[in-house]
Amino acid sequence: MNDRVLVIGGSGRIGDSVARDLADRTQAQITVTGRKNRANLFPYQYLQLDVSDRETLSEAISQSNLVIHCAGPFLDRDASVLETCIEQGVNYLDVSDSPAFVRKALTYRDAAKKAGITAILNSGIFPGISNSMVRQGIEQLDTAETVHLSYVVGGSGGAGVTIMRTTFLGLLEPFRAWIDGRWQTIQPYSDREIIEFPEPYGKVGVYWFDVPEILTLPESFPVKTAIAKFGSIPDYYNRLTWGVARFIPKKILKNPATIEFLSQASYRMTQMTDKQTGIGVAIRAKIEGTQAGKPTQVCLTLTHPDTAIAAGAGTGSIAQLMLNGQLQKSGVFPVEQALSTDLFEVAMSSRGMHIAQQLTTLESKE
Incomplete structure (x- = not known):
């Protein structure tokens, strides 16, 4: 059977x-x-x-x-x-x-x-393949101290409106991240950082986001810091999301009707820009630690033309x-x-x- x-x-x-x-x-x-x-x-x-x-x-x-x-x-x-x-x-x-x-x-x-x-x-994909890439990198080192995950997605990523809802729901509250050996409070979509991804993405701005990786990776591996940041292309989507996180009062943002409006509007926007940006994804997992007593860095990257696939x-x-x-x-x-x-x-x-x-x-x- x-x-x-x-x-x-x-x-x-x-x-x-x-x-x-x-x-x-x-x-x-x-x-x-x-x-x-x-x-x-x-x-x-x-x-x-x-x-x-x-x-x-x-x-x-x-x-x-x-x-x-x-x-x-x-x-x-x-x-x-x-x-x-x-x-x-x-x-x-x-x-x-x-x-x-x-x-x-x-x-x-x-x-x-x-x-x-x-x-x-x-x-x-993230979480998922990204977590396994971290394990793959850590196993190449004698000791690992820092994990830095970065993600970029083209427009909608080929996914549905649920992904948009997930993004805006992730802006509602500060969250905790494991940094320098202790849990610290992070504001969502903060601390913009420019990351060099493989082609066709190149340099993209990424931001802190509340994802399970920063919860489970410190439990899975004895690292001192676990970072996960996310960005999208075109870059003005990042700027708009940053603005939502900073300037819309949380009382309004927590209203389900607000989340649904933002999600539907964003999804319609990506349907227009996906033709220019594509719907792919890139992951960069950078792990720093030691090998044979020397400071060593492992950098793993993956790209795929369709995030949902x-x-x-x-x-x-x-x-x-x-x-x-x-x-x-x-x-x-x-x-x-x-x-x-x-x-x-x-x-x-x-x-x-x-x-x-x-x-x-x-x-x-x-």
Whole structure:
């Protein structure tokens, strides 16, 4: 009997990319879900489902071998999908991009371990592939002290309006980041920094953003600092987002109607500029530490012409490994704790995704 995979939120752009990646590389029977009746639009089984409908959710999960949660935004999601998977003994994978959600999910570690299920958080592109790039770089050093992740996306990234909602929701509150060995408070979309990305992106301004990587990486690796910054092209989107974070009163910004207006307006804007900028993504992971007693830097970069497809590859590759039994680890884990570098490199190579690496010995700071 074929494996049965349930892609919750599979009617969205990211979920559909995950389903297509699996359909191309496995014999799994795939069911995608969405809140509206759109069964005629997908080449898979379709289930109309709202994740708040616990009865229908439980029934769908009970008929699956693997559940992939793609129904964002995750900021206000509870962990009911993960909880139900634990109750049903079904493996779980998600594309969560919210530290608040990750904190909730990690409280189920013991329950998942007791149930014997593998639950992996933060798959996708960033977080996801980016986290595994950090692990890949850290393993080339004797010790690692600083992780600096930088991301740039062209326009909409080929994703839907949910990504816009996620961006504006991320501007609501200050957040904590692990800097110089202690947790420090950071203002969202602050501290602009110019990063040199591979072509066709070149120099792009990036800003602090509240992402799960800065929560999980200090737990996964003994680093003193973990930084993650995000930017988009064209650059005036960065300026507009910075302005929203600085000048719209938080009381107004927290209104769901405001978030929805900004999200819809931004999405319509990107539909016009995507033709000029493309919808690709670039990641730069710079890790500084020591090797053979000398200060050393590892810089890894990845580009892809379609952000949503890249996210689908990140999640689909992990799902494939889980289905064929190569990735089994009882408990709840962020992706960098669950996926070995060997498996990651093979998965990326099989999807034609090349990660460039440069190892540089630095001058001593003494």
